[in-house]
Amino acid sequence: MTTHRQRHADLPPPSAPMGGLGWLRKNLFASPQDGALTLLALYLLYLVVPPLVEWALIKADWRGTRSETCSRAGACWAFIHVHLNQFMYGFYPVAQQWRVNLAIALLGALIVPLLFKRFALKRWQGAVLLLVYPVVAFYLLVGGRFGLSHVETSKWGGLTLTLVIAIVGMVAALPLGILLALGRRATNMPVLKTLCVAFIELVRGVPLITVLFMSSVMLPFFLPEGLNFDKLLRALIGVALFASAYMAEVVRGGLQGIPKGQFEAAAALGLGFWKSTALVILPQALKLVIPGIVNTFIGLFKDTSLVLIIGLFDLLGSIQAANADANWLGFSTEGYVFAGCIYWVFCFSMSRYSQWLEKKLQTGHKR
Amino acid sequence: MAQIKDPAEAPPTRPPPWNDPRIRAIVFQVLVSAGAVALAAYLVRNLMHNLEMRGISTGFGFLSNRAGFAINQALIPYSEESSTYGRTFVVGLLNTLLVSGLGIVFSTILGFIIGVARLSRNWLVAKLALAYIEIFRNLPLLVQILFWYFAVFLNLPAPSEALHIGDSVFLTLRGLYLPRPEAQAGFGWTVSALVAAIVASVVLAHWSRHRQERTGKPFPAYLGSLVLLAGVPLAAFVLTGRPLLWVKPELAGFNFVGGIAVIPELAALLLSLSIYTAAFIAETVRAGILSVSHGQTEAAYALGLRPSWALRLVIVPQAMRVTIPPLTSQYLNLTKNSSLATAIGYPDLVSLFAGTTLNQTGQAVEVMSMTMAVYLVISLVISMFMNWFNARMALVER
């Protein structure tokens, strides 16, 4: 039996057009239950979205300098507008705020190229970022030298303070976490390993608030009399130690993902432990867990809001303080919505970046 | 170096001590331990000195001192006049366990629903679930707690103008008031009926499984158990004349009395914890279901298994293995996050003990160690459970 025919041309698909109506049928009304779900979902949206839009946009008051000018029919964004400087900079002297702007702009200029591979000069920039920038930023923000006036840390607040805590926490946590992870894997030194494991498990097992209490309330007790720590510094120490434990676990995951052959090859070339770790193992391990590092940073960014409990006025803390302002009572909703939006924009962008990065790195890791 | 006639006979040369890796490791560790001990000694010495200077006593004796402050939610008897600091510890602990336990239940239910919704074929439902997850995951928990408490619950009407459902449920600025069930004589029958129903459903499950293995005929054991658990206690309840009195909250003066009171702090904390954690649980559930390769579903269908059986016998067992570890991790996070109660004054362990008690007694070391020990024990128990679970459930491989 032999059969052969003339080759067929491609035919178009049958009946339902893949245009609007067909799409609706397939995705929203595929079956009676599906249709019921769609209607339920639409009803929920109808309950939530129009009142929200009405409150936040249509009936809202955008301008005004006194609370009386706000009708209570919609959101009173004037409340935010009036306190905006406080929400952004805390009590940083207005005349000196350019220093904060400069520090953040510099950071952005240095980090953005690192994040997107297309812009090269990476090693050079990494070195500047980690070694030169912190010093520059410190003097910009604190002042006291180079003709810049001194601004006490108690005046720092708002989004500025949130960024300072998050970034310093992260920068400190990374090397600490790496050391802890390496120590945890040192099977030939049980004392060191036990100390590292104990620290990591202890810190990961307790809430951040207790670590902050410890560092802000108890740290002064452990120091010789008279040596007083700046309140912000105590909080930074607590945040850094907390983040380093989580970072240690992330890095440990990366180290575990390096095939044994890499260690063997480095040793065979004559590289000792520190050299092989720094030149061969860590670059690969860190690249493996960059998404994990970004996720830890997102968590850290959200956690900075806890410093309001120990009396620092970060973004959320300054909103709480403004809510208590006697001239502007009753606008707590607007305050929290505003704070929520700012946090959300930051966290959502970082999480999108992390997902993009993960996709990019996966295709580069063809096994 | 001496001349060696036959290299194979010579003893192995030992490196000089400063190059021997074992000795180096030992020396390093000795230095590290010595350093750690020295640091600890220095810190402790400062601590003792500072405590003495400020007249703060040490030891756990303070636990039997009178506390003298009021607590607005105590699950065990507590009196402002006579209860001790030790009692505040227990009250705080119970409040933490209460909000964590309820939070775990609500967030799991909500999280599973949203996780499954995210995988729905219905475009609108899937997108709504995605929106929920992306919104609540990226908002700090503290912002959510403060929003619910200050912007919502504290803006509820006063008791005299309470929002209500009929005359039993009242929502006011002072809290949520629900009717309290009070068992009357004869309620014992309903309870025994419930116990009997539980035993009967277990027996039913076993019997139906054996029958299927013997004869091949399946029996709807799940449905049967449901009917038993619902029907038998209900029948007993009705037959004994409905011996349950619902004590309704009644407005007396400025507030409601009678009934169950849920303070706004608990409500706000519970609501925000559940909503926040549910977003993470939804992602965990989704990852678990997606982890089962499509080939498994195809093989199950190709063998003729109905979708519900394929789900129960093939997909869910495999998905659960992947889901349970991160799920318990989320439960642990929820329990730790409940400590944010401090921000709104819910009397949990941290706010009562590491907050008020510490402020009053000044014994920071003892108080903080006790508090942290509680959380560590909870973490440890959950870790041990997870290790046991992973070992038990791991897929057997070469």
Place this chain on the structure above:
Amino acid sequence: MNAIQAVDSTANAASAGPAMVELHGVHKWYDRFHVLKDISLSVAEGERIVICGPSGSGKSTMIRCINRLEEHQRGRIIVGGVELTSDVKNIEKVRSEVGIVFQHFNLFPHLTVLENCVLAPMWVRKTPRKAAEQAAMEYLERVRIPEQAKKYPGQLSGGQQQRVAIARSLCMRPKVMLFDEPTSALDPEMIKEVLDVMVGLARSGMTMLCVTHEMGFAKTVANRVIFMDGGEIIEENEPEAFFMHPQHDRTKLFLSQILNH
């Protein structure tokens, strides 16, 4: 030689038998992509069909339509007298009569080998456990791994897993067996053990449709070899005629590519 002739004679007798699987004018589209174009095929009881062709030609899609793992949009598919439509009852009936062996085995990793085999008989055919286990052990012996019954799939080699997959399908006593590139994911030294089982199955009179590149298998066992390309059946013939005298240019090209090494 005798075995092959014996197999051939059974085939000739069977080609006059009732049709087990019929495809009439079957078309399928993935969105706008026309993946199956006017497929018509008739497989008699006891026939063994080998389907070959370049990747993307629609061969896997075609056999997966036969047990409704894929849905066709136009045309008719009739299996064992039952027409495949969106009627759920029909689909269940067809699936219990058709077995399939996948390229990636798809054994259930959380169940032992024995449990994998008795799952469907117990739940679909309502067989009591003892009887199901007995039958399963017989089939495991037939594929020559009865000693692995209590092991888990993760503990077996690829070749062993595929043989378990074959036994699992056979436990449902199907009338038709579909094979979707059963040896493509195996290491070379394990291919023979699986092919041997498939040859044994063919000799016992099972109706088989195999998508495979193993031409030796085709020559030994097949009644017909079908070449597909671009979603259509280009050429169909008895094995010897197919390999020795390909008619269509595309067939000639394909054969020259795979038979040269």
